[in-house]
Amino acid sequence: VWIRSRQHHKPPGPKGWPIIGNLFDVPKGKAYLVYDEMAKKYGSDLLYLNMAGTPMLILNSAEAVDDLFVAKAIIYSDRPHLPMVGDLLGWNFSLALHPYGERWRTSRALLTQQLSPSNMEAYQIPCLEDYVHLFLNKLLDMPEDFENHLYLLSGGTALSSIYGIYPHSRSNLYLQHAEKAAAGLQQGTLPGSFLINTFPLLKYVPEWFPGGGFQTKAKSERVHVRGMVNDTFEFAKKSMENGTARSSMASRALQELYNDGTWSEEKETLLRNVLGTIYCELFTRTAATINTIILALVLNPRILNKGQAAVDAVIGKDRLPNFHDEGTIPYIDALVMEGLRWRPIIPLGMPHYTARADVYREHHIPAQTIVMGNTWAILHNPATYGKDVDQFRPERFLNEDGTLNSKVPYPSAAFGYGRRICPGKAAAQHQVWIAVASLLACFDVTKVVDPVEADPSTEYFDGGILTPLPYRCNIKPRSKAAEALVRSSDLPGK
Numbered sequence: 001v002w003i004r005s006r007q008h009h010k011p012p013g014p015k016g017w018p019i020i021g022n023l024f025d026v027p028k029g030k031a032y033l034v035y036d037e038m039a040k041k042y043g044s045d046l047l048y049l050n051m052a053g054t055p056m057l058i059l060n061s062a063e064a065v066d067d068l069f070v071a072k073a074i075i076y077s078d079r080p081h082l083p084m085v086g087d088l089l090g091w092n093f094s095l096a097l098h099p100y101g102e103r104w105r106t107s108r109a110l111l112t113q114q115l116s117p118s119n120m121e122a123y124q125i126p127c128l129e130d131y132v133h134l135f136l137n138k139l140l141d142m143p144e145d146f147e148n149h150l151y152l153l154s155g156g157t158a159l160s161s162i163y164g165i166y167p168h169s170r171s172n173l174y175l176q177h178a179e180k181a182a183a184g185l186q187q188g189t190l191p192g193s194f195l196i197n198t199f200p201l202l203k204y205v206p207e208w209f210p211g212g213g214f215q216t217k218a219k220s221e222r223v224h225v226r227g228m229v230n231d232t233f234e235f236a237k238k239s240m241e242n243g244t245a246r247s248s249m250a251s252r253a254l255q256e257l258y259n260d261g262t263w264s265e266e267k268e269t270l271l272r273n274v275l276g277t278i279y280c281e282l283f284t285r286t287a288a289t290i291n292t293i294i295l296a297l298v299l300n301p302r303i304l305n306k307g308q309a310a311v312d313a314v315i316g317k318d319r320l321p322n323f324h325d326e327g328t329i330p331y332i333d334a335l336v337m338e339g340l341r342w343r344p345i346i347p348l349g350m351p352h353y354t355a356r357a358d359v360y361r362e363h364h365i366p367a368q369t370i371v372m373g374n375t376w377a378i379l380h381n382p383a384t385y386g387k388d389v390d391q392f393r394p395e396r397f398l399n400e401d402g403t404l405n406s407k408v409p410y411p412s413a414a415f416g417y418g419r420r421i422c423p424g425k426a427a428a429q430h431q432v433w434i435a436v437a438s439l440l441a442c443f444d445v446t447k448v449v450d451p452v453e454a455d456p457s458t459e460y461f462d463g464g465i466l467t468p469l470p471y472r473c474n475i476k477p478r479s480k481a482a483e484a485l486v487r488s489s490d491l492p493g494k
């Protein structure tokens, strides 16, 4: 390895300082744009930085991502150790953070089984449809609180399908746990927010020691991570014991373990952690994507009108869209794809990590390099998606006759890469599709007039998940008939 590392240069990147390397080159905001620009400056789609001794490689093209994350998955599928998030905040339960190995494989297999098409049909879809109805009802009652309702939609779908818990407001204790835990996770992964991520030994600094304030913060936030993973699962278990359980992924999986006599504490812990992973991912990610699409609709009345016409043409005006309609309205498919492409919620993907040293295009890539796919750069490549990549334009995915254009690729980079690609892609797609189609069927979303028409803010929270910062818009039912349809729909928990 030493000889090879002498023969091959590292990929291009800014020259660093002794010891701290490129720590000062790490951007505080919009890192995906800065890295893309930096890579262009060095005339390469590969960008190499040294983070105080930890090598970091950013892949700014689909080609590099395929060559490494897919073709060399055995080397590029590990995850870096994140001491603040994993050890101190308690996120080690999540398979998204597991190192590539047996524990990850077993957890991922169980997760895939839990998200199987039959489980989705039995649990997620009915819950999802009812929570979409609740979302629409809440929009009638308090349209200005649409962001709250979005989190209730994704969180309620998750809690009800996984644990049989049916919240009717975002202030529900179990939703609050997940929301606060997710906020801690976002904060804990912000570049430069915690020195301990760069210098892991700091985790041994006691709470009372100067600079040990992060320990106090971690202690209070661990409570929410436990609440999200353990309390929810305990709820499902207790309701099984006292006979009040509603059928859910947790109750069914536990019952299977009891029935076939294979229950063990280890298996129960694995199940609890996997369901906790699904809960937190389902809750935090889809709401951000739907929020982006609503923002794009407010900014583009032409797209709103086309979307409404497309839904009306297939669904008519006397019923709400449902799961079986998915795939029958190409314009909605295109809207969802454009939402995923235009503002990918994880614009630099989740970090991968090299299990051993490698050579790529004559460059030496050291072992234990953090490797990020620049999803933003890939999904904003004009060669793939057209010159106007910064515009929100669903039509880029469509042929002249309105059918899907198979020559323009699905923005799958939004869901990550290789063996670590998001296993919740189908679940996420269903949720975003039904929410957007139902919204268009029943509501107009327009700019606020106060006293003149004002554009909404298009600023984003640039933490772990790219989410629109709160913005104002008008959400009104399209007609009395649409309002009546919403009011008569089935609500969750009936």
Ligand code: HEM
Pocket: 095, 096, 097, 108, 111, 115, 277, 278, 281, 282, 285, 286, 289, 345, 346, 349, 350, 351, 352, 413, 414, 415, 416, 417, 418, 419, 420, 421, 422, 423, 424, 425, 427, 428, 429
């Ligand atoms: C629009 C919604 C979503 C987007 C854009 C998204 C995106 C991503 C991305 C970019 C990754 C990192 C992949 C990589 O490391 O290369 C990921 C991982 C993951 N996602 Fe999603 N996700 C979404 C929804 C969901 C949902 C609904 C679930 C669960 C039901 C889920 C479960 C997971 C899990 C468990 C991982 C970790 C996989 C692993 O490390 O093996 N995601 N997701």
